[in-house]
Every structure is written in C-alpha cells, then in structure tokens.
Amino acid sequence: MDPLDRSDPKRIGDITLRGRLGFGGMGRVFYGVTDDHEAVAVKVIREDLVARAEVRARFARETDALRTIQGPHIAALVDASDEDEERPWLAVEFVRGLTLKEFVETSGPLSEADAAALGVVLAGALRDIHAVGLLHRDLKPANVLLGQDGPKVIDLGLVAFAEGPTDLTTTESTLGTPACMSPEQANTPKQVTSAADVYALGATLLFALTKHYPYDGGNIAAMLMNIISADTQPNLDGLSDSTRPLFVKMLAHDPAARPTVAQSDDRLKELCGRAPLKRLVEATYVERESDPEEVGPPPRPPRKDLSAVVRPGSVVAMLADRLRSVYSANAAF
Known part of the structure; x- marks a missing residue:
C-alpha cells in the first residue's frame, strides 16, 4: 500500500482513507476504514473521466451489480455514493x-x-x-x-x-x-x-x-x-x-x-x-x-484518574462510618 498523496481525499462518505491500493484505466482504489472499523477498498472515478457519461454509466452498472449479487466468494459492497454525486465512489470489503x-x-x-x-x-x-x-x-x-x-x-x-x-x-x-x-x-x-x-x-x-x-x-x-x-x-x-x-x-x-x-x-x-x-x-x-495492518475494535476509552478527587484513605473512612451507623441502628431494635 502506498501513502496518500497531497491531492487525495482524506475522507469519503463515512470512510477514512489511509492509503492507495492501485489504479486502473477508469479510476483509483484506496484503502479505507469505516466509522464502524471495517476495512474496505474504495474505488473512485478518475477526475479527468468523471464528466464522461459512458464512464459514469459503467461505474453505476458495477455498483448496481454489487447491490444485486449475493455470494460468499464475491467481494461484497459495503457502501456507495448517490448516483448524482459529483465524483461517484463505491466501497467493497477489503480482501487481504x-x-x-x-x-x-x-x-x-x-x-x-x-x-x-x-x-x-x-x-x-x-x-x-x-x-x-x-x-x-x-x-x-x-x-x-x-x-x-x-x-x-x-x-x-x-x-x-x-x-x-x-x-x-x-x-x-x-x-x-x-x-x-x-x-x-x-x-x-x-x-x-x-x-x-x-x-x-x-x-x-x-x-x-x-x-x-x-x-x-x-x-x-x-x-x-x-x-x-x-x-x-x-x-x-x-x-x-x-x-x-x-x-x-x-x-x-x-x-x-x-x-x-x-x-x-x-x-x-x-x-x-x-x-x-x-x-x-x-x-x-x-x-x-505492503498490506495495511489489521483493523481491530475501537480502543477502550481511558479510565478516569480519580486519585486527585478522592483519596483511598477517605473512601475507607467513609465506608467504616456507614457500617457503624447501620450496626448501631440495628442494635437499637
């Protein structure tokens, strides 16, 4: 995988792009990660071809086919742009x-x-x-x-x-x-x-x-x-x-x-x-x-440091006071 160029988008839809996977006669393919932490390959029409009706039609046909076809051995469609978007794109599962x-x-x-x-x-x-x-x-x-x-x-x-x-x-x-x-x-x-x-x-x-x-x-x-x-x-x-x-x-x-x-x-x-x-x-x-690293689950949020708010000694003393009060109340009956 090659790094992104300065001219490359950093984000498409709900996908953060992390590198270039390749290019072809019609478009460029990026490696990206969705907001749900799914690795995807994102295909985008080349800027110099995006205005050509036949290229957009071919791209739309591929997107429609991916929406229609279901099979365990066909890379599945994850997301795609709207048909009228200025620069169409589609994202399929990344196969390592x-x-x-x-x-x-x-x-x-x-x-x-x-x-x-x-x-x-x-x-x-x-x-x-x-x-x-x-x-x-x-x-x-x-x-x-x-x-x-x-x-x-x-x-x-x-x-x-x-x-x-x-x-x-x-x-x-x-x-x-x-x-x-x-x-x-x-x-x-x-x-x-x-x-x-x-x-x-x-x-x-x-x-x-x-x-x-x-x-x-x-x-x-x-x-x-x-x-x-x-x-x-x-x-x-x-x-x-x-x-x-x-x-x-x-x-x-x-x-x-x-x-x-x-x-x-x-x-x-x-x-x-x-x-x-x-x-x-x-x-x-x-x-x-050159394959990107595996995409794991989202990181756990850091634990809050409460030491500056409540000292361990004060917590123990508070619990001891509660136990004494409960014991005294029960003993009165």
Missing part, C-alpha cells in the same frame, strides 16, 4: 492477500488438485452472478484475490445482462482482458452469453496450472487475431492427460461446444477431491508485505 496472478508469478503454478478447488470456487461465483441475469465478462487471474477466508472475485465493472445485447460497449470497442477473452467477446462484444464466462474460467485456471494463457502474440492485436481464428488452437502445454479434456471443451472456439458452468463445476469437483477450499486456502494464502 495476493491476487492469483501475483501468486503464480511469485510462487509458481498451483497443483492440479488446488487449481481444481479454485475452479470450484470460481464456478460458484459465476453461478451467483448468472443467477441474477448478469455476466462478469472480465474474469482473469488479476481479478481473483486469494484471501485468508478463501478466494474472492472482484471487479464487476464489465458486467452485462445475460440476455440480449448490452449498451455497455459499442461495435467499435472491445472491453475486457484479451488474455482471457473468448473469441466471440473479442469479435462481437455485444452478443456474448454465459459461455464467455466459461471460457474466461478456463483461461484463468489454465494460467493457474501452467503460468501461461491460451493464446499469445507479439502484441495485443496479434493476440486478438489468434483468439478469433478458428484455425488457431489454444496452447494447452503443461496440462496432464486427466485435465486436458476439460480445458479443450472450456476453451472451445464455438460457444455452443463449451460446457455450462454447472457441468464445469461437476468435473472440477471430481478433480479436486475432498475438502477443497481448506486445502486451497492453506496452499495459497500469502499476505502482501
């Missing part, structure tokens, strides 16, 4: 730990059992997103946090309705991360279905297992050309014979040839065996050196 991308790049690929266990968790998150008629559209290793309570999916900035075209993109623009983008999302982004999320799940797990993505290229344009070409097969090097058939299906060029999220989940459960989440957390949870 590395992203899947960071973990693999620093510690190496996951075992087959742990990658399958991760797949079960991510499939569950996608199922919760799809259950409310939405698509994630940007599932990737950098959007999976390996927290101490289990993996959680973050960044719903590209959510779209599962049925029908979305107004989030135009025919001239492609939003998403090319490395994990399905052929249809790269080619016709306004006409994607839940099969695009299945493809992204396969690409994310492929990276977790092999440290590479389905397609590569000298630049983004070359990568996209490989992705949309039906004649170019995905790179499945490093997969075992037991896992390869599932990835062939999940990364199929034709969306209709891919399994559903539920079918993928069933096969992943077979591959991971028993107690998948506990083993996965133990194998992957690593805290960043």
